[in-house]
Amino acid sequence: MNAFRKALTIVAGLLLAAGTMSAHADAMQDIEAHKAIKVGMLVDFPPYGLMNEQNKPDGYDADVAKLLAQDFGVNLQLVPVTGPNRIPYLLSGQVDLLVASLGITPERAKSVDFSEPYAAITIGVYGKDDVKVTKPEDLAGKTIAVARASTQDTAVTKVAPKSATIRRFDSDAAALQALISGQVPLVGCSNVCYLTIQKLAPGKYNKKFELSSQVQGIAVKPGEQKLLARINQFIDKIKANGELDKVNEKWLKEPMPAVLKKK
């Protein structure tokens, strides 16, 4: 864990402590009273979150957020956040909830409450065809690129042997660029990013092994039970009526992953 991330974690922890001390009004009531909901989402994580040609937030997350606001019957305000600052945005009350491709991990569940999963990404280690890697132990002595503070960062850090060098970049795009320009032989990234690698350099890179399949949840401040129950009701609805399938088809060109269907 690098110093910047550590510092952010500490500050986020302090914010959380302060936040739980001051008794807060019910978020669901706030949303209904103001007839508006502030949703934090990433804008540099296509196809989940991106800025479109009109410079407006768009993507899988934006579509889910739009459906949610429609279902709640309130106005939607999308707030662009970044990977490292999204949890502070939520805990400090700058946004009501996050539809920010936030992977559900036990670590994160300590600071935020997650809804049922609304999206899934499989992440793995990808690299040049001639690099022989089939399991985590093979990473010994090799260099692997990841996007800083991402789920793949945590996963690679966990499984990689001590002699592996993990190079952390600010975004997936920078990590992919390092791979394609030949600075690193391997990258830890998602199935989504792999599609991009294939577009940029077809046929040169393949999947070495899968790290995990990661489900993502909508996150709320800890203790917002009413809001969370209402979100889960919404997610059940869009899973059942096919709207989530449509969002998957639109952005990922495949139906809703099976991992989302089981309860």
Add this chain to the structure above:
Amino acid sequence: MRQFGWNEFQLLVFAARWTIILAIIAFVGGGIGGLIVALLRTADNRVARGAMIVFIRVFQGTPLLMQLFLAYFGMAIFGFTVNPLIAAMIALTAHASGYLGEIWRGCIEAVPRGQTEASIALGLHYFARMRYVVLPQAARVAVPPTVGFLVQLLKETSLTSIIGFVELAREGQIITSVTFRPFLVYGLVAAIYFAMCWPLSLVAGRMERGLARATKR
């Protein structure tokens, strides 16, 4: 994934307006704050001097990134939901004041002590002494380090992306994430930063020559 085109170029140039707005806020806030810090730091009053030493140590010794973070998220936790612009204003002003205060303190102290003594002998009060004797001479030495710091500050405004500003560097990141053309995008970002910083250096050179003429003996 989409192509980098005219539209994306315009977005970059348009995002530079935040860099300019934030830099102006930092320059003006830091200029006023820095002058106050420098004057108090060179004052006869020990309490004022001590307080300014603490202020300078705190703001030089902590990263601007953390100052921005605490000004925005930290205050929100205690019930003051601040607008990001206000938070940026507070953090950038305090940061710039800390540095400029110390730079200008050095410049004020570089003016020979005899100048102050002579103006006291002439019966000039503190305000007149500073306004007509000490500061004009200090200003001449102050130009190069001040401009150096301001150029650095302009580039440091990119840190405000932590509290949600989509300024030049952040817009570059966002566009890179959809176009996957980092060399082109960051190359342009660097060129736009250069186009903003270079005129500052030119103006500084001219000011320096002007001041040198004015104070030539």
